Amino acid sequence: xxxxxxxxxxxxxxxxxxxxxxxxxxxxxxxxxxxxxxxxxxxxxxxxxxxxxxxxxxxxxxxxxxxxxxxxxxxxxxxxxxxxxxxxxxxxxxxxxxxxxxxxxxxxxxxxxxxxxxxxxxxxxxxxxxxxxxxxxxxxxxxxxxxxxxxxxxxxxxxxxxxxxxxxxxxxxxxxxxxxxxxxxxxxxxxxxxxxxxxxxxxxxxxxxxxxxxxxxxxxxxxxxxxxxxxxxxxxxxxxxxxxxxxxxxxxxxxxxxxxxxxxxxxxxxxxxxxxxxxxxxxxxxxxxxxxxxxxxxxxxxxxxxxxxxxxxxxxxxxxxxxxxxxxxxxxxxxxxxxxxxxxxxxxxxxxxxxxxxxxxxxxxxx
Ligand code: F0G
Numbered sequence: 001x002x003x004x005x006x007x008x009x010x011x012x013x014x015x016x017x018x019x020x021x022x023x024x025x026x027x028x029x030x031x032x033x034x035x036x037x038x039x040x041x042x043x044x045x046x047x048x049x050x051x052x053x054x055x056x057x058x059x060x061x062x063x064x065x066x067x068x069x070x071x072x073x074x075x076x077x078x079x080x081x082x083x084x085x086x087x088x089x090x091x092x093x094x095x096x097x098x099x100x101x102x103x104x105x106x107x108x109x110x111x112x113x114x115x116x117x118x119x120x121x122x123x124x125x126x127x128x129x130x131x132x133x134x135x136x137x138x139x140x141x142x143x144x145x146x147x148x149x150x151x152x153x154x155x156x157x158x159x160x161x162x163x164x165x166x167x168x169x170x171x172x173x174x175x176x177x178x179x180x181x182x183x184x185x186x187x188x189x190x191x192x193x194x195x196x197x198x199x200x201x202x203x204x205x206x207x208x209x210x211x212x213x214x215x216x217x218x219x220x221x222x223x224x225x226x227x228x229x230x231x232x233x234x235x236x237x238x239x240x241x242x243x244x245x246x247x248x249x250x251x252x253x254x255x256x257x258x259x260x261x262x263x264x265x266x267x268x269x270x271x272x273x274x275x276x277x278x279x280x281x282x283x284x285x286x287x288x289x290x291x292x293x294x295x296x297x298x299x300x301x302x303x304x305x306x307x308x309x310x311x312x313x314x315x316x317x318x319x320x321x322x323x324x325x326x327x328x329x330x331x332x333x334x335x336x337x338x339x340x341x342x343x344x345x346x347x348x349x350x351x352x353x354x355x356x357x358x359x360x361x362x363x364x365x366x367x
Contacts, residue, residue, distance in 0.1 A: 007067055007071055009028065014164070015072075016068075023100045025096070028064055031052050032175045041294070046319075047324045048326075049180070054303065054332030054334075061192060064167055067164055070099075073154065078102065080103040081152045084135055084139040085155075086253045087113035088331055091335075093121075093126065095124045104127065106121050108128060109137075114335050114336035134255065143157075155189075162191055166202065168199065169196045169200045181223075181225060183228070184328070185330075186251070186305035187276065191264075197264075203220055233280045235257060238259070245257060252301075254302040279308045285304070285339070306327040
């Protein structure tokens with residue numbers, strides 16, 4: 001069967017009638033990769049799996065929400081979409097607008113987005129509006145201008161975004177045969193944690209309806225995970241109990257002080273018996289490196305926040321031994337190579353273009 005994206009795959013669980021044509025880049029269906037080295041190192045006898053959303057078409061989980069939001073916008077006859085973004089939403093909006101043949105307007109914070117993400121918006125032909133402010137300013141402006149101009153908002157305040165994003169929970173249940181015991185996520189605008197919780201809850205309510213060769217096609221779970229949301233310490237409104245005026249973090253994707261899905265995210269935490277916690281920039285970057293070096297998986301800094309928090313909570317015993325833990329890796333490391341290069345070119349050996357010199361370099365580095 002040719003996979004044609006999550007709107008078609010999960011249409012029976014999404015608010016789209018059969019005749020609504022999906023605007024798709026075959027997003028979703030991302031790998032759930034079991035970590036083999038890190039759990040051993042951490043002395044953890046359970047399982048840690050990463051849902052690598054960086055392998056979506058534009059390199060982040062935003063494609064799940066964007067296929068749904070743009071499908072609906074086009075269905076309603078919109079000719080233009082708009083979003084504020086720390087980079088990934090704008091990349092996805094630009095690509096899906098290109099696919100649909102409509103215009104994308106993206107508001108991004110001045111100088112605080114990873115270069116790869118800016119390039120994505122540009123290459124897909126979006127109108128890039130760089131504002132002298134942060135994401136929260138951009139979000140406020142988008143809401144204001146959408147009242148007076150014919151543009152459809154595709155930030156996660158658009159309910160179709162969360163509908164699309166909830167499908168990641170279905171895929172995880174299908175892969176594991178049940179929901180994990182803990183689900184760990186980075187939290188910025190707080191849409192994704194809200195979407196996963198919605199997906200998990202819906203999957204406990206619906207029994208399998210179709211099967212193919214004995215393999216269940218419809219995600220169904222008897223259990224629900226505890227939802228753990230991790231924020232960057234300099235941008236942690238859920239830890240401060242309210243809006244943070246000047247959020248600051250190296251994880252620019254989650255440099256957000258005024259999350260739009262505040263109530264949904266608190267509900268996910270409370271209903272699931274989960275928690276919020278924070279990670280420092282240094283811890284986040286160390287985890288990004290650890291994952292890349294120990295497992296061969298390169299995610300962007302914000303994404304490493306999920307595993308960073310999970311490993312700390314495993315160590316403290318808050319996440320219990322023997323549990324199954326899923327961490328969402330929200331975006332691809334390739335979006336932000338600067339952050340790695342800035343930290344120094346470890347492993348770079350410069351030698352003359354001579355056989356002896358190269359042999360010497362190899363012998364001295366063998367492990
Ligand atoms: N990780 C990455 C890589 C992100 O780009 C974002 C959000 C998050 C985590 C947080 O997810 O907002 O649902 O809590 N990026 C948005 C953007 C804000 O504009 O690309 P959230």
